Amino acid sequence: MKRLIEAIDLVKHFPVGDKKRLHAVDGLNFHIEAGETVGLVGESGCGKSTLVRLLTRTLDLTDGQVRFHGHGIGLIPARAMADHPMRREIQMVFQDPTDSLDPRYTARQTIAESARLLTDMSGSALDRAVEETATHVGLPFELLDRYPHQLSGGQKARVGIARAIVVKPRLLVLDEPTAALDVSVQAVILQLLDRLKREMGMSFLFVSHDLNVVRLLCDRVLVMYLGQIVESGPAREVFARPLHPYTRALIASLPGGLAGGQTTDADLLIGGDPQSPIDPDAHRCRLFGRCPRGVERCHTLAPPLREISRGRAAACHFVGPTEREAFVDAALAMHNIHVDPARRAALTSEFNRVAEMARLVQAARLPGDTLPAPQYRP
Amino acid sequence: MAEAVMSPWQKRWTALRYVVGENPLSLAAFLLFATFVLLALVGPWLAPFDALTSNVGTPLAPPSLKYWFGTDALGRDILSRVVVAARLDLGIAVAAVSISVLIGGLAGACAGFFGGWTDRIVGRLSDTIMAFPLFVLAMGIVAAMGNTVANIVLATAIINLPFYIRVARAESGVLRNTGFVEAARLAGNSEARLLFYHIIPNILPPMTVQVSLNMGWAILNAAGLSFIGLGVRPPAAEWGIMVAEGAQYIVSGEWWIALFPGAVLMLAVFCFNLLGDSLRDLVDPRRRT
């Protein structure tokens, strides 16, 4: 079955000054299947926005291919994309709902515009489509004839989503859709997205820096650093058992921690400036200098993204199963229990959660507790 | 809470009433503007005497009940001439500013939005025009091409181009990078559609302020050219030329010949300047509640 969208050796370089080039996206390979929700995480400056614009074809590629349902779309110039029949298949919800709405267009006009230009709907069929979509995203009809400055942040976010889904795209890219909203509205919009995902069967590419949200909404996750993908795999697994040091550092640095995770302070990035994306050294790992694990090999040979186990890949010289994974494998064998691979990740994740709880118990100190603290590390 | 559904016209009328009602000054400006437009349209029929005929009354007669503004050296009724001149002056201004807005606005928008060679060419053009003191350039154009009303319009239009080009170019350049332009591309807008349906509608508010100020300036320009003899030719009735004709009589005490046309000219310019603000409020939806 053909993949919905595939990026093959995708490259985007921006010229800087006369001779230098900024490697915003540097040889990316990934895919999204039909009906999948893929999360893309990474700090700001890692190239997420550039990647998103390459996929939605609003930016031209420097090299590589993008294939949508098997058709190459990477060579279509960004300027010509608006008139291409593929335009309606890939849509995007922007980060800042205020900035992405034309202040002179009412909500209805904004939503109708996509439908009018990209489909052959018109007249009352068009009006109906606009109203159906508004209902779908929970936007009351009275608000449709308002201008953006008359709408709240959450309402504008809904308009942004409605405008993207009214043409029923097969792939919806969401670029930090809740970053510009305040906390109470975020939860509402995330629930809306969760519902849309379940009801519309669209594939989603969800770009976010909030790992908790990505973990709960996405089937697979891609972790990006300085223009490259450093880890990929099913979301539950990647968060339950993060392989790449950068992913581990992202999780370790969350203030509340990630429930069920198994990273510690030893995983945090060591001080040091990130390498520059301008003409980077091709012979070393991009994380070298900030990685707590870095050794000689890391700065003489750049680790490629390789498959570690089925469906999981990471770009690091040092990845392997952890002690906990080994323990669970051994325990299952001893009890003579077979768990099929599709459920193995969930099992690890649950086991990690109990292990984290056991760690909390071990760390507690109550009066009257005369026994010494155990030395092992659950 | 049920809101009555208003047609677009009802909404505009409500907005107009709101804007006008809010500020007594803008109300005054609107009334004045309406008066001028009325004069321009039906003035010639309202005028008590024929504006061009000489000797309808005693020459150089001071203002009286019969001749409210007095008569000039050729015995023509000044009131009638002032009224009739409104049509010419306003007409020239409207025509010139319209041409400027259309061409300058479009050129500036293309320059700001597309960048590259378009920007360079339009920029050079604008710089060339701005290299000359503008009134001198207007004089030069009219002198070279002849004193016709059409040439006055053309000259005025040309010297006003840089203002519109600059505003349009600056605003378009900013808008080019906003999120909604990118979003509109995703919605299927080609570059041309973006320019006409998203960029240009959004640069209208700042441009409309320019328009009204410009109108005042254009009237003054046309009057100025006529004053120095490079504009409208006698016996046409035009405020500038009337001031010129009346200037020589001020010293000898016939003050009314220059004063009345001058005062009306001033009032017209003043009115358009005030109108600028109100017009911007009307066009920009963000300024309304």
Place this chain on the structure above:
Amino acid sequence: MNPNPETATGIAAAFDCGEVSAREIAVAALERIAARNPELNAWTTITTERALREAEALDAARARGERSGRLAAVPYAAKNLFDIAGITTLAGARLLARNAPATADAPLVQRMRNAGGLLTGALNMDALAYGFTTENTHYGNTRNPHDSARTAGGSSGGSSAAVAAGLVPIALGSDTNGSIRVPASLCGIFGLKPTYGRLPRTGSFPFVHSLDHLGPLAASADDLALAYDVLQGPDRGDPACAQRNIEPTSESLARGLDGLRIARLAGYFDDQASAVARAASERAARALGSLGDVVLPEVAAARAAAFVITASEGGALHMAALRERPEDFEPLSRERLLAGALVPAQWVEQAQRMRSLFRRRVLEAFREIDLLIAPATPVTATLLGQDLIVINGRSLPTRPSMGLLTQPISFIGLPVAVAPTWPTEGHLPIGVQLIAPPWREDICLRAVWALQKAGITVRPVVAPTPTT
């Protein structure tokens, strides 16, 4: 004598003085249940014949002049982990569906019957009691009667929905880490988790032997106390059941707060509660004359220890089935059970130690205080299928987090009653826990009764309509 005819006490009184027959009551209740259950999905089995038979027997007995029991003609229902004669005990799990039907009622069900109760059926729950939302893949979700897009809480979701919808005044449930208190909170009714070891668990399907409790849910404080009194009494079938005499509470409710020293739990119980939950506990504290706040140490670790014990014992119980029939398990809890079954013994030992240390520390607090107050759930009822909740700016997974505030208390077996409150914003209720020292259920029941008297527990007459 004019008790509210909708309450158990009202019904029993009406029957006793001959105003209405048990059969009429039974028929009316069964009709209401048949009408509303398809939407709520609270009942998994409706025992129509039995209810009518019991009603007829009551009417005959009254005709003979025999004295009626305290719950005469009161319709009730039981969570489907209770044995009911002639029905297979499901415990919400398809795994158990092929077992033989129970041969006898569980002792608690027998006591309800002996007091004159009419059994209307068995109620839905989270599979094997491992959940806080009664989202059951095989037997369907139970909906909250106040908002059908939302959960009724769990694992005794069927019990709370049945009572909150006004279909029965009393239901039986179980509580291991919060399974009575969470649904009572989300559905806006009263619930009681008695002291660990008070009510015998004979004839009910277990979950975690060290932590399981059984108890009643009801629509009023009086009914709650009455049901509890009827259920009391030792039984040798449950080794963990203390052989204590019956200590009736209904008569002493009107003593109210009478010199009780009351305090509100802060610290962990504020951190893990949303603004709505905190406001509810503060409101209850003010109404009851709280003396101040109390902060207990290491509550998060206590909750963690309860989590470890639950995982380990819960998982161990089902080891064989996990090996042989994993496909019959509820997908939402299967891997949790398996992971728990693999937990090393050391972790469980430490958790058990934590339990006695924490218990000792909390009992010290009870030297100065007679009653503690805390919210019952961190948030109000969530939407069915909702994966995330936000508490004080943190995103947390919904299902395990619903029990954050109940788990540390049941961990040490203290008696807890839940009273509903109705926040001024929104249309959803949230409960508060009233926690007493061991064996002092009378104190918690007096406190919920006092809250009811103060009007805090009553739903406002004009409830704001839900907005999108």
